[in-house]
Amino acid sequence: MRKSHRTERINNLLKQAISEIIQEEIMEYSPENFITVMYVIASPDLNKAEVYVSALKDLDNVVEMLNKRAPYIRHLLGQKVKGLRRLPKLIFKPDEYKLL
Numbered sequence: 001m002r003k004s005h006r007t008e009r010i011n012n013l014l015k016q017a018i019s020e021i022i023q024e025e026i027m028e029y030s031p032e033n034f035i036t037v038m039y040v041i042a043s044p045d046l047n048k049a050e051v052y053v054s055a056l057k058d059l060d061n062v063v064e065m066l067n068k069r070a071p072y073i074r075h076l077l078g079q080k081v082k083g084l085r086r087l088p089k090l091i092f093k094p095d096e097y098k099l100l
Contacts, residue, residue, distance in 0.1 A: 007044060010084070014049055015040045017080045018090070021073055026066070033057055035066075038095040042088050049088035052095035059094045066092040 019037040027035065034056045042049040055062040066073070070090040078087050 004044070007042060010042050010046070011040045011049075013081060014042060014051075014077070014088075017077055018051055018073065021076045021080065022066075025076060026069065026073070033062065035062055038097075046084065046086045046088045049090055051090055051092045053092055054095045059096075063092050063094050 015037050018040065022035050022037065027033075036054045038052045038054050040049055040051050051066075053059075053063060053066065070092065074087055074090050077090075081087070
């Protein structure tokens with residue numbers, strides 16, 4: 001299925017906003033680790049968004065922690081991103097793609 005320009009713009013907007021939220025709010029709990037949002041895939045109806053993240057260490061623990069804090073991150077996302085009628089449910093997943 002081909003992505004629309006609207007979906008790509010929303011994915012990029014969500015990626016940037018979630019990255020900022022993680023750096024400003026979440027990293028204070030784990031300052032020794034570095035968490036990066038690699039990409040976001042939102043469903044066309046914006047019911048959910050899969051957020052793929054990478055971390056320097058303990059990726060599985062980071063993903064678990066982010067999924068526990070997903071409602072709070074979604075709340076902050078609503079304050080940061082204006083203009084979307086619906087905010088997607090955030091599902092954090094590990095980006096396990098490794099460059100050889």
